[in-house]
Amino acid sequence: MKSLLNTLTVVVMLAVVSIANATPEQDKESFQRFYTERFPDITMEDFGNGVYALDQDARNQWEAMNDFPPYEDDLEKGGELFNTAFANGKNYASCFENGGGNIRQNYPMFDTKRNTVITLELAINECRVANGEKLLPYKKGELAKIAAYMTSTSEGSPINIVIPNNGKALAAYQAGKQYYYSKRGQLNFSCSNCHIQNVGRKARSETLSPALGHTSHFPVYRMKWESFGTLQRRFDSCNKQVRAEPLEGQSEDYRNLEYFLTYMSNGLPVNGPASRK
Numbered sequence: 133m134k135s136l137l138n139t140l141t142v143v144v145m146l147a148v149v150s151i152a153n154a155t156p157e158q159d160k161e162s163f164q165r166f167y168t169e170r171f172p173d174i175t176m177e178d179f180g181n182g183v184y185a186l187d188q189d190a191r192n193q194w195e196a197m198n199d200f201p202p203y204e205d206d207l208e209k210g211g212e213l214f215n216t217a218f219a220n221g222k223n224y225a226s227c228f229e230n231g232g233g234n235i236r237q238n239y240p241m242f243d244t245k246r247n248t249v250i251t252l253e254l255a256i257n258e259c260r261v262a263n264g265e266k267l268l269p270y271k272k273g274e275l276a277k278i279a280a281y282m283t284s285t286s287e288g289s290p291i292n293i294v295i296p297n298n299g300k301a302l303a304a305y306q307a308g309k310q311y312y313y314s315k316r317g318q319l320n321f322s323c324s325n326c327h328i329q330n331v332g333r334k335a336r337s338e339t340l341s342p343a344l345g346h347t348s349h350f351p352v353y354r355m356k357w358e359s360f361g362t363l364q365r366r367f368d369s370c371n372k373q374v375r376a377e378p379l380e381g382q383s384e385d386y387r388n389l390e391y392f393l394t395y396m397s398n399g400l401p402v403n404g405p406a407s408r409k
């Protein structure tokens with residue numbers, strides 16, 4: 133029994149090591165190639181439209197809905213919030229490069245001084261705290277609206293996630309990747325089981341979207357939520373589907389996952405915020 137356990141551990145470790153050997157650049161190339169070979173008729177840009185790139189009927193309904201985007205009011209509110217001064221007279225723009233405009237494509241980024249992944253949502257809240265304001269809840273509400281507004285100013289800019297050549301940054305990337313390929317929950321599914329191995333197939337009534345382009349359009353306004361939700365709110369929905377415990381917003385695991393998954397879409401244009409079912 134003991135030796136069987138040892139053998140299993142060795143096999144698992146070897147598998148992890150062989151994944152870990154590829155550079156992020158090599159990972160990204162094979163990841164993108166997998167989808168472009170699988171769906172040769174879909175343009176790179178269209179991958180950012182998720183299931184609507186695969187399912188024409190769903191796309192027609194979605195496009196009709198977007199004649200009057202359901203998120204219009206919330207997006208406008210996000211712009212107002214972004215431009216409202218804090219009690220100390222400063223504002224969000226003072227915390228970001230370029231006054232916070234057209235920067236979404238650079239997030240999440242790795243902070244080499246703090247050795248951690250900084251998502252846009254984390255940076256927004258840190259800006260608040262630095263200016264004496266309270267933290268906002270991470271996955272929805274005002275913070276999601278502000279992030280949606282900031283995303284809208286990056287429309288069309290290519291996603292440009294950088295992994296500095298630094299052991300800590302690589303480790304964060306590898307941890308995110310490991311999370312993506314690990315099975316979890318009572319149903320024992322990994323993210324990759326649905327969005328890579330079973331891409332384009334149906335899970336119950338839903339077509340499984342490609343992971344390429346998965347981060348390009350967040351925050352997303354879901355009809356089911358009747359509001360904007362951040363990418364990490366969507367991670368929760370997927371974790372719940374496999375009956376796994378959702379994680380805290382901006383937990384290290386979620387930030388690393390967001391770092392890995394966004395890097396996989398490098399080069400695709402930002403096309404958010406967007407609406408989904």
Ligand code: HEC
Nearest residue numbers: 182183321322323326335338339340341346366370373374
């Ligand atoms: C049991 C299958 C399943 C698993 C496992 C799963 N998802 Fe999903 N996911 C779905 C379905 C169904 C949807 C909604 C339809 C679609 O866009 O694929 C979805 C949607 C998404 C979206 C939104 C896509 C968009 O266009 O806005 C993201 C992002 C996502 N999943 C990421 C993940 C991540 C990260 C994991 C692992 C933590 C994961 N998923 C695990 C089934 C799954």
